[in-house]
Amino acid sequence: MATILDVAKLCGYSKATVSRAFANPEQVTEKTRNKVYEAASAVGYTPDAIARAMVRGITENIAFIIYEKQYPVGLNPFYSPIFESILQTCAKKGYSLFVSSERDVRLPNGQVYIKKHMDGVILAGKTDAQTVMDLRRQGIKVVLVNSIVDFDDLICVTTDQYGGAVQAMRHLVERGHKKIGLIAGEFSQYVYSARYNGYVDVLKENGIELNYNYIQTIEATVEAAEKCVSAILQLEDRPTALFCTNDTIAVGAMKAVLRAGLRVPEDMAIIGYDDSEMCRLVEPELTTIRVDKELMGRIAAEKLIDQIEGRQTPGHIIETKTELI
Amino acid sequence: MATILDVAKLCGYSKATVSRAFANPEQVTEKTRNKVYEAASAVGYTPDAIARAMVRGITENIAFIIYEKQYPVGLNPFYSPIFESILQTCAKKGYSLFVSSERDVRLPNGQVYIKKHMDGVILAGKTDAQTVMDLRRQGIKVVLVNSIVDFDDLICVTTDQYGGAVQAMRHLVERGHKKIGLIAGEFSQYVYSARYNGYVDVLKENGIELNYNYIQTIEATVEAAEKCVSAILQLEDRPTALFCTNDTIAVGAMKAVLRAGLRVPEDMAIIGYDDSEMCRLVEPELTTIRVDKELMGRIAAEKLIDQIEGRQTPGHIIETKTELI
DNA sequence: GTGAAAGCGCTAACAG
């Protein structure tokens, strides 16, 4: 592997000049530059990013670490668009992106440790204060997505979970539904209760009494939702609408209804949550609550990079708006 | 940021011993080790991966680089499971994973250059010999997924594209279909022609004549497929079955059929390709050709890591089997 | 089992 020294020798300039020709071309005359480049091509030289990172103290890499039990990282319909958005933002800013689902590695002494080929991380999903502190102690900047830890100087990018649930429920109520079921996924406490409260509160504000037969908590999979809703359809006095706390559940619910020979939404209205890709795949297409995942990813990446590059990043909780689709 | 020297000073041992306590614990007595760990915790020390990589010449990072125009990386229903599988394999082997859709960065001299915080890359999608050579010249090991470049010593993990298409077509023919349409996505030449040939050959072997009204090439999106199939449904003598060259197209086709008030598969049989997640979301569920994406990802990652760690990796083209679902 | 010393390949003052 050719090093900077090989190039320097060949073109007759010093290491420093070769270095400048690549890292700060404007600091070198065009003539010199060309000679350097020529020599570099001749020996097949390419700067070594590791050595560079070592002396500069920065890697220009960040990591996106998802910690959710629900689905694997790459297949998660909610995080995929966020991931994609982060990826794009990184590309634009010249950063490379690590992806991982295991937040930490243990040193032989049992200490938590994250491989430090990165200047910062975006943590998504279940996150605790300790992790954030560990990371920071290692000199790594942190931004949270879809989770909140109460440090004043920590950026947490979230959505209005409660507001979205209220939007969904009001939509159903406005269309005349009084018997509305809740099929809730087993999400983190934070997400679960916000959506649950939205359900309960909208019923209350419309004077509709809770019917606990209509409320089910299940694993957030198509299969579980299908099974659960099939059972609900057997109820004497079955609901006319279902609020599903994510789209995967809504798709399962829809399958159950269609298989029972009923129509959506005439016989059973269904609303999902997240506005994932699948909403547009099924027929009829699913009503859902849009969460601006593209924006969440972009903000998270931009704020993180701002911090890495030493720009001030005021703000703590950044809440993006939801919208009915 | 505490360095190894801080720890050495505090515990009274040398840098070398501290280094060993973390990198090769067995080379140090337990007593020493504990003292080192204690001192490390006290000053908040954690080994610096960059410095480590610099002297050892290995990073324990690899990259997954997708070069496809079709969909963005993170949202690609075909590559997502491969990605997930690679991620898992990496985690198991102690490697971290970079993900990217832009294969290269250009140096000021115009040379292609990839940031070398990695020991190897898995290249997916459109790949050319030059890229492979550039990477190798930079000391980076390469494995290809879903693409082929003819170097004897280059591992290419693919599937039997032609065989899969034949399976799909035979399935339709066996169920008595004679008027079979082909809705082909604009994929790479390699994929496109393998699937196209499968279509043509099975028709031939059954003595069915090609009807060019039944063959359409479109952008591989739900919308394009829906539009295309809506038009096909208007044909005087419309087909009774459609072979769609991926599931996204098949889903679009299905939507068009259902919207026209027809039934799937009674009025129009539809078969997709890839066995992506969406097949199980739609109702009725989609018949498709399974491609073992989990296996492809795992093999690619394992072979790459084998190469990085200096193990022999014979073989060139590794073809995984397809299966009708 | 532990220490001393020599770099890994590069950048960043500081001179000239």
Next chain:
DNA sequence: CTGTTAGCGCTTTCAC
């Protein structure tokens, strides 16, 4: 504009 020099933090012989 270019060269000299001094490390970045760690691992790894080679001695002891």
